[in-house]
Amino acid sequence: MRRLILWIFGLIVVAAPVHAGDNLAKAIDEDYAYLFDLYKHFHSHPELSFQEMESAKHLGTELSGLGFDVTSGIGGHGVVAVLKNGEGPTVLIRTDTDALPVIEQTGLPYASTVRATEQTGREVSVMHACGHDVHMTVWTGTARQLVANKDEWSGTVVMIAQPAEERGSGARAMLADGLFTRFPRPDMSLALHVNSVLAAGRIGVTEGFAMANVDMVDIAVLGVGGHGAYPHATKDPIVLAAHIITALQTLVSREVSPLDPAVVTVGSIHGGEKHNVISNRVDLQLTVRSYKDEVRKTLMEGIARIALFEARALGFPEDKLPIVKVRDEYTPAAYNTPELVQRLMPVWQARFGDDRVVELDPVMGGEDFGLYGRQEPRIPSFMFVLGAVDPAKVATAKKEGVKLPSLHSSKFAPLPEPTITTGVEAMTAAVLEVLKKTD
Numbered sequence: 001m002r003r004l005i006l007w008i009f010g011l012i013v014v015a016a017p018v019h020a021g022d023n024l025a026k027a028i029d030e031d032y033a034y035l036f037d038l039y040k041h042f043h044s045h046p047e048l049s050f051q052e053m054e055s056a057k058h059l060g061t062e063l064s065g066l067g068f069d070v071t072s073g074i075g076g077h078g079v080v081a082v083l084k085n086g087e088g089p090t091v092l093i094r095t096d097t098d099a100l101p102v103i104e105q106t107g108l109p110y111a112s113t114v115r116a117t118e119q120t121g122r123e124v125s126v127m128h129a130c131g132h133d134v135h136m137t138v139w140t141g142t143a144r145q146l147v148a149n150k151d152e153w154s155g156t157v158v159m160i161a162q163p164a165e166e167r168g169s170g171a172r173a174m175l176a177d178g179l180f181t182r183f184p185r186p187d188m189s190l191a192l193h194v195n196s197v198l199a200a201g202r203i204g205v206t207e208g209f210a211m212a213n214v215d216m217v218d219i220a221v222l223g224v225g226g227h228g229a230y231p232h233a234t235k236d237p238i239v240l241a242a243h244i245i246t247a248l249q250t251l252v253s254r255e256v257s258p259l260d261p262a263v264v265t266v267g268s269i270h271g272g273e274k275h276n277v278i279s280n281r282v283d284l285q286l287t288v289r290s291y292k293d294e295v296r297k298t299l300m301e302g303i304a305r306i307a308l309f310e311a312r313a314l315g316f317p318e319d320k321l322p323i324v325k326v327r328d329e330y331t332p333a334a335y336n337t338p339e340l341v342q343r344l345m346p347v348w349q350a351r352f353g354d355d356r357v358v359e360l361d362p363v364m365g366g367e368d369f370g371l372y373g374r375q376e377p378r379i380p381s382f383m384f385v386l387g388a389v390d391p392a393k394v395a396t397a398k399k400e401g402v403k404l405p406s407l408h409s410s411k412f413a414p415l416p417e418p419t420i421t422t423g424v425e426a427m428t429a430a431v432l433e434v435l436k437k438t439d
């Protein structure tokens with residue numbers, strides 16, 4: 001009897017449909033050695049923004065080897081890889097490719113020793129301190145799984161490797177080069193970014209606004225220089241700059257609703273040479289952040305107005321009024337479309353368990369991924385967060401109240417496993433969900 005029960009139980013186990021998660025997770029585990037080698041390669045060969053040619057070449061070769069239709073040189077060193085697999089929606093999956101001018105101090109055996117020359121001519125050390133090496137590896141791993149599981153989905157995948165994210169200009173450049181006209185226009189776009197506080201093996205999710213509108217503003221505060229002992233014969237731009245900086249604080253505290261996040265930071269001030277000389281000019285550099293378009297408008301108009309009228313209030317001549325310049329490298333807020341978030345959350349919860357899928361607060365950091373979703377008509381978008389830190393380090397940091405190395409830190413060292421496998425599994429599962437066969 002016991003035998004019979006075991007036999008029947010065995011039949012049930014064999015006959016029960018194999019959970020897709022088990023197969024996928026297993027396949028990704030089996031691919032890990034390949035992906036880890038790839039990761040080490042990317043990590044030890046970082047390239048600065050606008051110089052990502054070798055990374056682009058490597059990614060292009062990987063995906064054309066998988067049967068994707070690969071086009072390089074889109075918006076600089078951008079790569080677009082298209083895979084059509086029957087009827088269905090089109091999904092864009094984005095990785096960024098650039099690294100940062102940072103001297104790596106992780107002590108890892110595969111740490112970068114790369115030096116490169118910036119656009120300014122300055123020679124710098126280069127490091128993947130923002131985890132874009134993880135993103136490229138996960139992107140490639142996802143492509144490998146999508147090809148291996150081609151019979152499980154139907155539609156078109158547009159995988160893009162975007163340059164110059166750190167300069168906020170790669171997405172704009174790829175769009176300007178015909179990303180949505182020369183290639184299939186996506187019905188939705190997906191991306192992920194590693195996180196420096198979330199434990200490896202976890203996924204972080206934010207619904208709605210996740211990252212901020214980011215503007216860079218330069219204010220040239222002009223003046224009429226002269227002797228420090230005869231201020232009445234001058235118009236002192238340092239005093240005016242001080243007034244402007246103080247008045248700018250009222251934008252967030254008095255003009256924007258307390259319920260709307262906003263930041264105005266004067267990150268740089270340069271002016272003057274000597275104790276007793278009143279200078280001709282002070283330069284201010286601001287970072288300005290918000291979520292809503294109308295808040296952004298209030299801030300930008302307010303900055304221009306305050307600069308102008310503080311100068312007039314101090315009697316500056318009309319030909320010495322401040323010059324306010326908003327830089328072109330604006331990145332719009334990353335907005336995670338609620339319907340898409342709500343569709344993918346349960347997929348990940350079922351696969352990873354509730355404790356590995358964490359809801360995160362939005363942040364005021366920036367990302368040019370938001371730009372893809374902002375093309376009219378708007379495209380549902382979702383950038384989720386990939387935990388990348390050794391869980392033991394997360395626990396110790398919490399216990400001892402110490403801070404872990406942040407993104408862009410010379411000591412930021414993602415734990416490759418399970419970061420990479422979790423990323424590939426989460427992204428692949430997301431694509432399998434949105435492109436699942438309907439028949």
Ligand code: ZN
Pocket residue numbers: 130166407408
């Ligand atoms: Zn970064």
Ligand code: ZN
Pocket residue numbers: 130131132165193
């Ligand atoms: Zn980044």
